[in-house]
Amino acid sequence: MDNRHQYAVLKKIAYMYFQKKENDKPLSQIISEIAEEMDLSEDSIENYLIAVTTFKPKYNADFYGSDEDEDYYSSAVDSADNCLYTEHIFFKLCRQEKLLNALAKLNKKDQMLIEYIYGICPQCLKNKERKTIRQVSLLLGLTEDGAQKKLKSILNKLRKLLQE
Numbered sequence: 814m815d816n817r818h819q820y821a822v823l824k825k826i827a828y829m830y831f832q833k834k835e836n837d838k839p840l841s842q843i844i845s846e847i848a849e850e851m852d853l854s855e856d857s858i859e860n861y862l863i864a865v866t867t868f869k870p871k872y873n874a875d876f877y878g879s880d881e882d883e884d885y886y887s888s889a890v891d892s893a894d895n896c897l898y899t900e901h902i903f904f905k906l907c908r909q910e911k912l913l914n915a916l917a918k919l920n921k922k923d924q925m926l927i928e929y930i931y932g933i934c935p936q937c938l939k940n941k942e943r944k945t946i947r948q949v950s951l952l953l954g955l956t957e958d959g960a961q962k963k964l965k966s967i968l969n970k971l972r973k974l975l976q977e
Contacts, residue, residue: 826851826861864903909938915974922953923967929953930964 826847833843848855916924916935924935929952932943950960
């Protein structure tokens with residue numbers, strides 16, 4: 814999938830949303846209008862809007878959007894860390910899912926090599942203790958040069974899988 818196309822669609826939907834939002838239209842009407850103009854489903858437009866904005870999902874958006882004294886919502890937003898915007902979380906989860914799928918396509922020995930060298934569990938992406946190339950070569954029955962060559966080929970394979 815071409816991420817540049819998805820990003821362009823995301824930007825266009827964000828632009829349209831913020832234009833229509835200024836006219837004080839209800840969220841459901843804005844979603845249906847954008848879906849009609851973009852020739853996409855309302856669910857996909859809603860998902861794009863959740864990624865673009867920092868408001869709650871649909872079932873709370875109308876409540877927060879029509880709330881006149883925005884103290885309740887602003888306090889929740891102010892307490893959140895700046896790097897935890899919805900779009901950042903969304904794209905981080907997409908990258909993690911793509912990486913997990915790519916790691917799952919590797920054979921067991923290659924997964925173990927990645928796990929030992931980088932200290933990353935291939936099933937859950939949690940941190941583990943790192944090992945040196947010498948320790949890894951002894952654990953997997955390879956020479957140091959063989960382990961380094963194998964690691965380079967694995968990384969090239971992962972790169973190709975992640976670019977698909």
